Amino acid sequence: MKQESRKQEIVNAAAILFKEKGYSAVTMRDLATAMGIKAASLYNHIQSKQEILSTIIIELAEEFTTGMNQIVNSDHSAIQKLENIISLHIDVTLRNSDGLASLNNDWMHLEEDNLLYFEKMRNDYEENFRQIVISGVNTNEIKPNNIEIIVFSTLSTLRTLYLWYPKQKNIEADMLKKDMISVLLKGLV
Amino acid sequence: MKQESRKQEIVNAAAILFKEKGYSAVTMRDLATAMGIKAASLYNHIQSKQEILSTIIIELAEEFTTGMNQIVNSDHSAIQKLENIISLHIDVTLRNSDGLASLNNDWMHLEEDNLLYFEKMRNDYEENFRQIVISGVNTNEIKPNNIEIIVFSTLSTLRTLYLWYPKQKNIEADMLKKDMISVLLKGLV
DNA sequence: GTATCAAACTAACAATTGTTAGTTTTGTTG
DNA sequence: CAACAAAACTAACAATTGTTAGTTTGATAC
Numbered sequence: 001m002k003q004e005s006r007k008q009e010i011v012n013a014a015a016i017l018f019k020e021k022g023y024s025a026v027t028m029r030d031l032a033t034a035m036g037i038k039a040a041s042l043y044n045h046i047q048s049k050q051e052i053l054s055t056i057i058i059e060l061a062e063e064f065t066t067g068m069n070q071i072v073n074s075d076h077s078a079i080q081k082l083e084n085i086i087s088l089h090i091d092v093t094l095r096n097s098d099g100l101a102s103l104n105n106d107w108m109h110l111e112e113d114n115l116l117y118f119e120k121m122r123n124d125y126e127e128n129f130r131q132i133v134i135s136g137v138n139t140n141e142i143k144p145n146n147i148e149i150i151v152f153s154t155l156s157t158l159r160t161l162y163l164w165y166p167k168q169k170n171i172e173a174d175m176l177k178k179d180m181i182s183v184l185l186k187g188l189v
Numbered sequence: 190m191k192q193e194s195r196k197q198e199i200v201n202a203a204a205i206l207f208k209e210k211g212y213s214a215v216t217m218r219d220l221a222t223a224m225g226i227k228a229a230s231l232y233n234h235i236q237s238k239q240e241i242l243s244t245i246i247i248e249l250a251e252e253f254t255t256g257m258n259q260i261v262n263s264d265h266s267a268i269q270k271l272e273n274i275i276s277l278h279i280d281v282t283l284r285n286s287d288g289l290a291s292l293n294n295d296w297m298h299l300e301e302d303n304l305l306y307f308e309k310m311r312n313d314y315e316e317n318f319r320q321i322v323i324s325g326v327n328t329n330e331i332k333p334n335n336i337e338i339i340v341f342s343t344l345s346t347l348r349t350l351y352l353w354y355p356k357q358k359n360i361e362a363d364m365l366k367k368d369m370i371s372v373l374l375k376g377l378v
Numbered sequence: 379g380t381a382t383c384a385a386a387c388t389a390a391c392a393a394t395t396g397t398t399a400g401t402t403t404t405g406t407t408g
Numbered sequence: 409c410a411a412c413a414a415a416a417c418t419a420a421c422a423a424t425t426g427t428t429a430g431t432t433t434g435a436t437a438c
Contacts, residue, residue, distance in 0.1 A: 025212075040397080105294055232427070
């Protein structure tokens with residue numbers, strides 16, 4: 001469908017505005033102005049404001065879920081798995097850092113099924129992460145610090161990448177991955 | 190003033206609601222309901238919704254600024270200073286984790302002077318942090334990884350403490366500080 | 379018991395919100 | 409050119425927003 005293209009433009013523009021002010025503070029008229037059209041015209045392409053939000057968030061959450069599942073089902077060491085998770089976050093952040101703002105800050109404005117679906121994906125993701133850390137501790141790959149603190153501190157850094165990365169102009173993805181692995185993981189070993 | 194007390198109750202209730210849904214999504218009627226009164230009655234104690242937000246955020250930002258200034262002006266080593274910064278974040282988080290949600294997610298809804306004032310404090314704080322890391326690298330206390338990545342990963346963890354700490358019931362402040370210092374700093378050394 | 383004052387109330391406002399209905403414009407295809 | 413669909417428009421709606429004005433309540437002090 002060609003309409004997909006115009007809808008995607010709207011979703012992308014919305015993600016930028018949501019990043020700046022949050023979902024609730026962005027009006028359909030704001031979004032329309034950003035697109036150079038009138039608010040009512042948006043509804044030729046989308047069904048509701050809520051649909052825009054869920055399009056942004058669910059797609060990203062599914063990307064993370066898919067990536068995490070591949071990593072979990074691989075036969076790498078715990079440390080290698082953590083390196084792949086870091087790599088996953090950096091890749092997704094590079095591809096759609098605007099949308100990640102909504103995923104991090106506006107997920108609670110999802111409604112009904114999408115809210116439950118998102119929360120399940122998020123919980124599963126965290127639990128997979130936790131199990132990888134635990135297995136790493138068991139195989140002596142990872143120093144036996146408090147598990148929750150390791151999980152939290154690593155995840156919070158990865159989740160906040162979207163805020164930080166766009167500001168760093170002179171860092172390439174590969175360099176970033178290398179340094180991030182060094183800073184986040186070498187301390188744990 | 191006795192009124193200070195009632196105002197503080199409102200501000201505290203607001204911080205909880207702002208944490209759950211964000212500043213823009215919380216209405217004065219929501220807040221009034223949480224206080225068990227009608228929306229108009231709130232205005233006997235506060236001047237505007239905006240005043241509530243700035244009260245929450247500016248107070249916290251000033252706490253961080255004061256704490257950071259003391260640390261910067263001390264004659265400790267860079268590592269000791271970083272340990273004190275971690276300690277500062279944990280103390281503030283313990284005292285007011287609800288308010289920290291607004292500081293992190295709703296600061297952009299501050300208006301005029303308060304917005305500028307906040308942004309200046311935030312920038313100064315980051316710059317102080319950065320200089321401490323740099324001096325630590327210069328004295329060989331800290332491994333010479335990319336400075337920005339060290340600053341970002343450490344700060345992002347500290348800034349997100351408010352999300353995580355209230356969920357951990359069986360961790361005391363001292364234990365948390367010890368583990369946090371271990372996870373965040375030992376890796377850098 | 380009357381005066382006082384903080385703190386609640388009712389009622390209403392002007393502005394803004396997401397959204398719908400119906401119409402016109404634009405560009406492409408036969 | 410005629411036909412069609414995509415995509416814009418105007419106009420309006422019902423609901424909700426932050427806030428104000430004026431009034432009543434309830435407790436404390438004289």
